[in-house]
Amino acid sequence: xxPQTDSLPLKGIRVVDFTWVVxxxxxxxxxxxxxxxxxxxxRKVPGFMGARRTGLQGNLNRDxxxxxxxxxxxxxxxxxxRLVAKGDIVIDNFSARVMRQWGMDYPSLRALKPDxxxxxxxxxxxxxxxxxxxxxxxxxxxxSGYTMMMxxxxxxPAGYGYSYADMAGGYTxxxxxxxxxxxxxxxxEGQFVDLSQFEAVCSVLGPGLLDxxxxxxxxxxxKYRSQEAPAAPHGVFRCKADAxxxxxxxxxxxxxxxxxxxxxxxxxxxxxxxxxxxxxLYLRMKNAxxxxxxxxxxxxxxxxxxxxxxxxxxxxxxxxxxxxxxxxARDQQLKSRGYWSTVKIPDGAQTQVDGIPFKMSxxxxxxxxxxxxxxxxxxxxxGEILGLSAAEQEALISCGAIWP
Amino acid sequence: xxxxxxxxxxxxxDLSDHRGALCGRLLADMGADVIKVxxxxxxxxxxxxxxxxxxxxxxxxLFFWFYNLNKRSLALDVSRPRGGAxxxxxxxxxxxxxxxxxxxxxxxxxxxWEVLHxxxxxxxxxxxxxxxxxxxxxxxxxxxxxxxxLGGMLYVNGFAGxxxxxxxxxxxxxxxxxxxxxxxxxxxxxxxxxxxxxxIDLSLQAAxxxxxxxxSSSYFADRMIEPRxxxxxxxxxxxxxxxxxxHIMHCTLGDWTTLIxxxxxxxxxxxxxxxxxxxxxxxxxxAEHLFDVLDEWIKDYDCDDLLARAQALxxxxxxxxxxxxxMEDEQLxxxxxxxxxxxxxxxxxxxxxxxPYLFGGTPWRIYRRPPLLGEHxxxxxxxxxxxxxxxxxxxxxxxxx
Numbered sequence: 121x122x123p124q125t126d127s128l129p130l131k132g133i134r135v136v137d138f139t140w141v142v143x144x145x146x147x148x149x150x151x152x153x154x155x156x157x158x159x160x161x162x163r164k165v166p167g168f169m170g171a172r173r174t175g176l177q178g179n180l181n182r183d184x185x186x187x188x189x190x191x192x193x194x195x196x197x198x199x200x201x202r203l204v205a206k207g208d209i210v211i212d213n214f215s216a217r218v219m220r221q222w223g224m225d226y227p228s229l230r231a232l233k234p235d236x237x238x239x240x241x242x243x244x245x246x247x248x249x250x251x252x253x254x255x256x257x258x259x260x261x262x263x264s265g266y267t268m269m270m271x272x273x274x275x276x277p278a279g280y281g282y283s284y285a286d287m288a289g290g291y292t293x294x295x296x297x298x299x300x301x302x303x304x305x306x307x308x309e310g311q312f313v314d315l316s317q318f319e320a321v322c323s324v325l326g327p328g329l330l331d332x333x334x335x336x337x338x339x340x341x342x343k344y345r346s347q348e349a350p351a352a353p354h355g356v357f358r359c360k361a362d363a364x365x366x367x368x369x370x371x372x373x374x375x376x377x378x379x380x381x382x383x384x385x386x387x388x389x390x391x392x393x394x395x396x397x398x399x400x401l402y403l404r405m406k407n408a409x410x411x412x413x414x415x416x417x418x419x420x421x422x423x424x425x426x427x428x429x430x431x432x433x434x435x436x437x438x439x440x441x442x443x444x445x446x447x448x449a450r451d452q453q454l455k456s457r458g459y460w461s462t463v464k465i466p467d468g469a470q471t472q473v474d475g476i477p478f479k480m481s482x483x484x485x486x487x488x489x490x491x492x493x494x495x496x497x498x499x500x501x502x503g504e505i506l507g508l509s510a511a512e513q514e515a516l517i518s519c520g521a522i523w524p
Numbered sequence: 525x526x527x528x529x530x531x532x533x534x535x536x537x538d539l540s541d542h543r544g545a546l547c548g549r550l551l552a553d554m555g556a557d558v559i560k561v562x563x564x565x566x567x568x569x570x571x572x573x574x575x576x577x578x579x580x581x582x583x584x585x586l587f588f589w590f591y592n593l594n595k596r597s598l599a600l601d602v603s604r605p606r607g608g609a610x611x612x613x614x615x616x617x618x619x620x621x622x623x624x625x626x627x628x629x630x631x632x633x634x635x636x637w638e639v640l641h642x643x644x645x646x647x648x649x650x651x652x653x654x655x656x657x658x659x660x661x662x663x664x665x666x667x668x669x670x671x672x673x674l675g676g677m678l679y680v681n682g683f684a685g686x687x688x689x690x691x692x693x694x695x696x697x698x699x700x701x702x703x704x705x706x707x708x709x710x711x712x713x714x715x716x717x718x719x720x721x722x723x724i725d726l727s728l729q730a731a732x733x734x735x736x737x738x739x740s741s742s743y744f745a746d747r748m749i750e751p752r753x754x755x756x757x758x759x760x761x762x763x764x765x766x767x768x769x770x771h772i773m774h775c776t777l778g779d780w781t782t783l784i785x786x787x788x789x790x791x792x793x794x795x796x797x798x799x800x801x802x803x804x805x806x807x808x809x810x811a812e813h814l815f816d817v818l819d820e821w822i823k824d825y826d827c828d829d830l831l832a833r834a835q836a837l838x839x840x841x842x843x844x845x846x847x848x849x850x851m852e853d854e855q856l857x858x859x860x861x862x863x864x865x866x867x868x869x870x871x872x873x874x875x876x877x878x879x880p881y882l883f884g885g886t887p888w889r890i891y892r893r894p895p896l897l898g899e900h901x902x903x904x905x906x907x908x909x910x911x912x913x914x915x916x917x918x919x920x921x922x923x924x925x
Contacts, residue, residue, distance in 0.1 A: 127718075129710035142737060154710045175745040176738060226884075245882070248858035254778065254840040257737075258762040262773035265847030267764060269692045272682045277771055277844055278689045281680040281750075282737040282758050288695075291702040291735070296881045298709035299554050303530035303886050305716065311885030319861055323880040325847055326693040327590040331574040332848045333862065333875040334586055339847045347694055348542060348587075348667060349572050356673065356687050365749075369688060371673035373666075437665040439674035441688055444743035444750050447676040447733065453661035459730050460740070472744040477700075477730035478707040479656070481637075482722035483714045 127483050128155025133301060136161065136200070136207040137184065138224075140169070142257065142283055143317055144213030144241050145180035146290020151209075151297060152183035153476050153485050159207075159501055161200055164188040164494045164523035173490050174471045181491035182463055182473050187502065188495030188523035195521035197222050202506055205233050208304075209297050213241040213289075213317075216251055226312035235310040237300045241293045245316030255318070257283025264322045271341040288324050289317035344412075351375040352404035353383070356441055357416045359424035364450065368424040369441035372415070372431065377401065382434045387418055425450075448472070461487035495523050529555010530886035534712075536620040537561055537611070538595060539602070542569035542694075543668075543728065544624030544652040545591035546701035551620075551708065552594035553879070553888050559618075559904060560595040561602065561611065564923055566897045567592075576870070582897055583869070589894040593865070593876060598905070599898030600925050607924045608633050613909060616644045619721075620708055624652040627662050637723045648711040648721040652704050656727035666728075671696035675732025676739045683754045692847075699735035700728040760811035761804075764844060765819045770827045771844035774818050776807050778839035786837065792821035850877075865893045901925050 125131055133156040137148045140162070152158040160181065169177050187203075190196040201224070204210055210229060212219055219225045219240065226238040240246060243255035258279070261267050267279030296313045304310055322329070328347070331337050344355035351373045359368040374380045380401070384393040392398075392414055397407045404411055419427060424440045431438035440446060448460060461475040476485055502508045502522070516522045532555040538548035539561045552558035560567065569591065570582040577584070598614075601607040612635065615621060621640060623630055630636050640647055654671060655661040672678045672691055682689035707724045715721055733740070738758050742748040755764035761777045776783070780802055787793045794817045800806050807814055822830055827843040834841035850856055863878040879888035905911045905925065919925045 127714075129714035129717075131717075133713075150706055171745070174741070176741040178745070179741040244855055245859055248855045250835075250855040253835050253855075254838050255842065256762070256775060256777065256840055258757045259773050259775055259840050259842035262764075262771075262842040262844045264850065265845060266692050267773065267844045268771065268846050270681060270689050272686055272689050274686070276683070276755065277764055278682045278755055279764065279844075280691070281682070281753055282739075284677075284691070284695065284735065284737070287699070287735040287737055288702075291699065291706065292880045295550065295702060295706050295709065296883070298706060298713075299530045300883065300886075302709060302712065305713075306533075309885055311883060313881050313883050315881040316859065319856070319859070319878075320880040322850055322856070322861065323877055324693060324695065324698045325877065326698065327574065327587040328693065329847055329850065329877045330586045330590045330874075332851060333877065334576055335574060335578065337574070342690070342692065344669070344690060346667070346669070349568070351667065354667075354669065356669075356678070356690075358687070367684075369673075369679075371670045371678070373669055375667070432661075432664045435665065437667055437670050439664075439666060439670040441673040441679050442676045443679045444676070444739045444748065447674075448740050448743040451674065453655050453659045453664075453674075453727075454730060454733065456659035457656055457727060457730065459727075459733065460744075472740075474734055474740050475730070477703050477734045478724050478726035480707065480711060480714070480722050480724055482718065482720065483711075 125155050125488065128485055129483050130154040130156035133157070133209065134207045135159065135209045135211060136204050138210070138212035138214065139241065140213065142180065142286035143289035144211060144293065146287055147241065147293030147297065148184065148211055149180055149182070150291065150294035153487060155485065158184040159203065159497070160184050160186040161189050161191070161203070162186055162494050163190070172493050173465045178471055178491045179473045182487050183489055184492060185497035185501060186492040186494050187498050190521055190523065191222055193519070193521050195516065195519055197224070199516065199521055200224065201232055203501070204229050204236065206505055207236070209237045209239065209301065211239045211241065211293065211297065215242050215254070216240070216246040230310065235304055235308055237297065237304060237310045237313070239293055239297050239300070239313045239315060241289055241315045241317055243316070244318045246314045257285035260285040260318050260321055263318060265325065265339065269339055269341045271343065285317060285321040289315070289320045292320040346373070349375050350401060350405060352401060352408050353411050353415050355412055357412070357419040359419050359427060360422055362423045362425065364445055365443060367443070370419055370424045370427055371439050371441055373437045379436050380404065383431070383436045386431055386434045386436065463487055463490040465490050498522065528886060529889065530883065531556035534620065535559070535618040536622060537614060537618050538622045540622045540624035540652060541567065542572065542587070542591060543697050544622055544701060544704065545569065546698055547650070547652065547704035548595060548622050549591055549593060550701065550705040552891070555886070555889070558595040559900070560592055560597045560895060561600055562597060562897065564599045564601055564898065564925065570897065592894040594891045595895060596892070596900035596904065597895030597898055599901050601923065602635065603633060604924055606919065608635055610905070611635060612639070612643050615640055615647055618644070618647060619712070620648045620650060622650045622652065622704070627653050627657045641721065644721070646715060646719070646721050648708060648715065648724065650704050650708050650724040650726065652700055652726050652728060654728050656730070657725040668694040668696045671728050671732050675729050676736045677732050680739060680750050680752055680758065682752045684752045688752060695735065696728055696732040700726060700731040703731040703734065756811060756815070760808040763811070763815040765815065765822055767822045767825045767827045767830055772822060772827055772830055773842040773844060774815055775840040776814065777804070780807070782837050783839055787818070787821050790821060793817070863890050865890050867893050869896065898925070
């Protein structure tokens with residue numbers, strides 16, 4: 121019994137987690153945070169994927185368990201199958217052939233445990249002419265249009281500086297697991313979910329893709345044109361250097377006439393703002409380039425954070441363009457809500473990781489344990505779950521089925 | 525209704541605006557009965573374009589359609605006491621209520637958490653708001669761009685010295701919607717155990733921060749502020765390159781020997797054939813030079829040829845494509861990604877971008893096209909709630925429904 125986890129929503133759900141890199145671990149992180157018992161099955165390769173307790177891998181793998189099983193050995197596969205038989209959900213993010221080669225595809229695992237849920241988060245899906253494409257988040261962003269449409273001011277296709285596709289694939293995978301589990305709770309039926317990370321990231325393109333479908337319109341890079349209700353000014357504006365950085369920007373968005381009036385008052389009602397060419401939203405959008413240049417002249421002399429507070433006080437949507445330090449160490453809101461979580465590392469140190477973006481009133485979750493070193497949970501997983509004696513575990517080590 | 529969906533039997537009252545609308549849709553797509561509760565004047569997002577054939581009309585907004593597929597529409601003015609009372613009655617037979625109004629708004633309407641919880645202790649309230657229900661920014665206003673800024677999703681895109689590049693699509697809202705649906709599912713599992721619902725307080729800013737890959741971990745591990753690196757991915761294993769007829773995405777995480785044999789065979793390897801490049805950390809640390817050489821190599825290739833050859837060698841290359849190319853994408857077509865939705869009132873069917881996942885047992889489905897304003901008011905209040913028709917007529921006359 122563990123009072124810290126007993127009330128968590130997913131307590132009692134066991135996830136056998138074959139995922140690696142980013143997208144899959146994002147999915148299982150979400151499940152682990154809500155109380156599922158997530159057991160990573162991993163290869164033990166020293167230094168592979170970088171530090172484990174801290175950094176990206178520390179952030180992705182907190183609240184999980186790890187056992188180092190060698191899936192190249194038949195005895196290793198047999199061990200993994202025994203674990204699946206005691207599990208509820210199996211998740212992988214390999215291409216379709218890997219789990220099949222191991223005899224761990226859905227039909228095989230269903231024969232082992234009839235109500236098993238298998239979520240396979242491959243790059244392009246298990247079917248179709250390109251199912252064997254090798255991909256990573258950035259290549260999926262290129263194929264789906266993000267890279268080309270996220271142009272900078274000079275028209276260069278910059279795209280995301282990171283793998284948003286992995287994050288989107290991750291939250292999609294977690295939701296799929298929960299929905300499949302819900303169905304099983306009600307009917308006793310497991311199932312296979314074929315999640316193509318490509319399709320996951322295509323499906324969050326949003327209404328713009330429906331515009332292509334319905335109106336046949338080609339995309340244009342939106343740059344800072346509002347992608348929701350029209351707004352002007354709408355964009356990012358350079359601010360004065362402050363103690364933290366010389367590269368400070370503020371995002372400002374004025375949708376309504378009232379917000380525009382409040383903005384002009386906040387600017388001290390400069391003469392140019394009463395020019396007829398800025399008097400309606402339509403005209404401000406039409407003359408956005410000039411308007412943005414005017415606004416930039418004003419913001420250039422101001423500190424971003426102070427400006428955010430004064431504009432928000434005046435009722436104008438505005439926010440600092442947070443860099444890593446501002447986001448993690450200065451942002452008062454995330455701090456006040458306890459978003460960043462501190463986890464203890466066994467050597468007495470500690471690190472901070474992303475927290476959980478929602479708070480639940482009755483079953484509040486929190487990040488509990490740091491990421492395990494590879495193979496760290498062998499005693500619990502092999503000893504307690506599978507009931508293997510110390511001698512049996514030693515034998516598995518000698519035959520190369522597990523790493524010590 | 526909604527027979528066979530994984531979430532069939534769940535009823536969701538969706539009071540959210542466009543910031544939260546995807547959350548309810550994710551549940552509706554899997555079979556939940558999601559009732560969009562909108563003002564008799566229409567949800568404001570019905571006025572957001574683009575519009576079908578560019579004809580602005582509340583029942584032709586593609587923006588509204590995308591986020592409200594598979595939902596029913598109840599036109600109800602919850603700001604008036606009788607409207608609020610009706611909503612409370614509906615809440616008694618519902619599982620979830622989604623709200624994205626400013627913190628405090630539903631309390632002022634007499635529909636706050638305590639009231640809802642007393643009316644139906646099993647109800648789950650999911651509040652999606654820009655910054656959450658607590659904290660110093662609680663009452664700040666934000667659109668998706670401001671959230672991308674404060675969530676750390678903006679700063680790291682684009683070139684140093686130039687303005688940060690904004691995400692394509694409303695990805696702060698989308699991240700929030702997915703986390704909202706995840707939170708709702710978690711609360712449903714908790715309800716199975718404890719019998720009672722709970723209040724979910726979701727911050728879109730935090731959801732945005734959760735959907736950024738690397739910024740926080742670089743800061744917490746090394747106190748490093750991740751910069752904008754132009755077209756170079758933060759990991760330094762990917763960079764946009766220019767081929768003869770367009771852009772491609774380089775990737776140096778595939779088998780290095782295979783890649784360098786190909787490049788050498790073309791006589792373009794320069795110094796990359798040296799053994800130091802076999803170490804992937806060396807490739808990372810000298811990425812800009814590496815990609816400069818590879819850019820020289822690909823400049824006479826056509827994108828599609830390069831992609832086909834790279835993938836045949838299992839090198840994770842990709843072409844940089846426009847989103848409209850998805851319409852012709854063989855892989856999406858083979859897997860049925862696009863779904864035809866009948867719009868009988870228009871006498872035509874329209875293709876919609878479809879499922880983010882293929883469920884073997886309980887597939888993602890089109891149950892109904894996006895609703896016309898108030899299309900299901902009668903069936904919800906009369907058939908489901910049992911209100912007599914004369915009462916509905918009176919409510920309609922007063923503009924409450």
